[in-house]
Amino acid sequence: MTAPAVPAVPAVPAVPAVLLRTAERELAGAGVASPRQDAEALLDHVLGGTARFTLTAVPPEDSARYRDLVHRRVGREPLQHILGVAGFRRLTLAVGPGVFVPRPETESLVGWALSLLAGRSAPLVVDLCAGTGAIGLAVAAEHPGARVHAVELDGAALGWLRRNAAAWPEVSVVRVDATDPATLRELDGTVDLVLANPPYVPDGTPVPPEVDHDPAIAVWGGPDGLTTVRKVSVRAAALLRPGGWFGVEHDETRGAEARAILAAAGLVAARTHADLAGRPRFSTARRER
Numbered sequence: 323m324t325a326p327a328v329p330a331v332p333a334v335p336a337v338p339a340v341l342l343r344t345a346e347r348e349l350a351g352a353g354v355a356s357p358r359q360d361a362e363a364l365l366d367h368v369l370g371g372t373a374r375f376t377l378t379a380v381p382p383e384d385s386a387r388y389r390d391l392v393h394r395r396v397g398r399e400p401l402q403h404i405l406g407v408a409g410f411r412r413l414t415l416a417v418g419p420g421v422f423v424p425r426p427e428t429e430s431l432v433g434w435a436l437s438l439l440a441g442r443s444a445p446l447v448v449d450l451c452a453g454t455g456a457i458g459l460a461v462a463a464e465h466p467g468a469r470v471h472a473v474e475l476d477g478a479a480l481g482w483l484r485r486n487a488a489a490w491p492e493v494s495v496v497r498v499d500a501t502d503p504a505t506l507r508e509l510d511g512t513v514d515l516v517l518a519n520p521p522y523v524p525d526g527t528p529v530p531p532e533v534d535h536d537p538a539i540a541v542w543g544g545p546d547g548l549t550t551v552r553k554v555s556v557r558a559a560a561l562l563r564p565g566g567w568f569g570v571e572h573d574e575t576r577g578a579e580a581r582a583i584l585a586a587a588g589l590v591a592a593r594t595h596a597d598l599a600g601r602p603r604f605s606t607a608r609r610e611r
């Protein structure tokens with residue numbers, strides 16, 4: 323989508339409330355889902371912190387920069403790409419072109435994982451299809467002592483993953499195909515918990531313009547959205563120790579199929595869980611003891 327031309331910026335200081343109102347109107351008109359929040363986040367980004375609450379006037383050069391950023395968002399560039407970061411649970415992750423922007427719904431999968439790990443010292447965890455590292459890094463951040471392997475295939479995503487994981491020595495990054503039977507084979511039968519948010523959108527599903535900025539390899543999951551879900555489930559089942567668990571995110575319309583896939587991979591106690599919006603978003607199952 324091509325954004326409309328940026329209106330001329332008056333070379334006089336602007337009142338923050340007026341800038342925000344104008345931006346909110348433009349963002350709403352462009353179909354942005356949360357126009358007020360985005361207008362505020364972009365202004366905070368330009369001014370630094372919460373200066374909008376104390377400033378009575380925004381200097382012309384900051385107004386001009388703000389107008390540019392709003393213009394990019396009106397063109398439906400993801401907010402996180404414009405800011406250069408995405409919040410995920412307690413983390414602030416570096417994001418940009420070439421990597422999937424972590425979504426709030428995935429926080430539910432991590433919440434389930436952390437409940438499962440509660441009280442366990444030094445659990446071994448594998449994050450298949452790691453992207454920015456959101457899942458594996460959140461587990462490392464919220465369960466001290468966890469040892470995490472983050473698996474990613476795509477070279478561009480890997481750059482972001484390495485950058486985000488640099489401060490986490492307990493997270494080891496591996497560039498391999500998560501569906502390859504040789505992947506982390508040395509860990510087969512030993513892993514406490516495998517987590518995956520693979521590409522799962524059924525081919526041809528209408529998606530918001532922001533999703534065009536996510537890499538295709540991160541989004542599209544084949545005709546039924548389950549091509550990679552099936553393959554990573556087989557790999558996960560082999561990695562798990564007896565009694566270990568697997569949790570996999572999937573399209574909200576594919577809960578029953580996901581449970582059948584987990585059972586076909588030899589796992590038991592398959593169950594589908596809702597995300598924060600109440601939609602069936604991920605399924606879990608255990609390797610028999």
Ligand SMILES: C[S@@+](CC[C@H](N)C(=O)[O-])C[C@H]1O[C@@H](n2cnc3c(N)ncnc32)[C@H](O)[C@@H]1O
Nearest residue numbers: 422424451452453474475476499500519521540
């Ligand atoms: C939906 S994104 C999830 C990223 C991250 N886990 C998250 O939740 O934000 C899927 C990721 O899987 C990666 N991917 C796709 N196929 C893969 C494969 N066969 N092996 C490893 N990674 C793969 C993509 O490059 C992308 O980074």
